[in-house]
Amino acid sequence: MDEHRISRGGVPMVKINGRKIRELREAQNLTQLYMATTVEVTTDTISRWENRRYPSIKKANALKLAEALQVELAEILDEEEKTSQPPVNMAEKVPAASAAPEITPPTAALGSRKKPLALIAAIGIGIIIAALWWWxxxxxxxxxxxxxxxxxxxxxxxxxxxxLRIKNTGHAPLSFILREYIPAGAQVILAHSAAAVTVDKKTGSLKCLGRIKHGELTLGYVLKTGRSRTAVLKLHGTITSRRFGGRPQAITGNSEVKMLPFHWADKNMDNRIDDQEILAVYDDYSEVKGLKIDMDLIEDIWFGSGYSWNAKTGKFIIKP
Structure with missing residues (x-):
């Protein structure tokens, strides 16, 4: 039986060993959510695969499963999925009895030996160079x-x-866990995201489980503080990938926000939002869908001649 079958739609299919997949996942303390995020399917699909409700799946998904489990594809295939070698034609291996041995002059034999050796050496050097470049x-x-x-x-x-701008400089996809530690008393308002983003109810920290291909992925959220905040609000967080042994790396960039009576979009704090400042808001924050930044208020301030902050009412006063 071939290692893979072709479905009616022409898609390569393979038979997987659901029990083996579950054992490998549990041995590495991986959740079905992590597997689903890595393979880009739902957790229900992972459960069906492990319980052999879908014994045959797309070979592309099987390869992603093997990559997530850090094993070869053959280790998660069903025992029936083994390639059978074609029988050897023994007649082809028996030399013809009538063929007379060819006699090669010594000088010709010496020259014929040098050429293959030089070719083998050149190929070996090429392989070493390619391996170093690849590494x-x-x-x-x-x-x-x-x-x-x-x-x-x-x-x-x-x-x-x-x-939170996540960047993968490699060409291989990487799964990651991002943690953002939120100060006590602050409220997180999440935006719509393709990654699994949640807020820990016990600690108030933000957790994200996702997968990124080559390039950048931007996540966003809105943070609302209490009125009696300190003069400076500090944030910190980490990002972790299994490729580096699970060692958390600190999130770089800005980490402090000063509590001042100026709108956050008013960068130069001149009590107005000018053309450059409103364009910066559109350029920087429009890439995250569902980010609730109250664009109506920002546009109203931009349309007006200025604004001021009323600490008693907790509202901006817009000047016409």
């Missing part, structure tokens, strides 16, 4: 990092946006 390339040395982008200041009690 140093982004394919084998991917780097994942996270950078925080947030305003330099904000009004106490008013929400402001926070962006």
């Amino acid at each position: 140093q390339s982004p394919y084998m040395n991917p780097r994942i990092s996270a950078q925080r982008i947030l305003p330099a200041h904000s009004v106490p009690g008013r929400p402001f946006p926070v962006l």
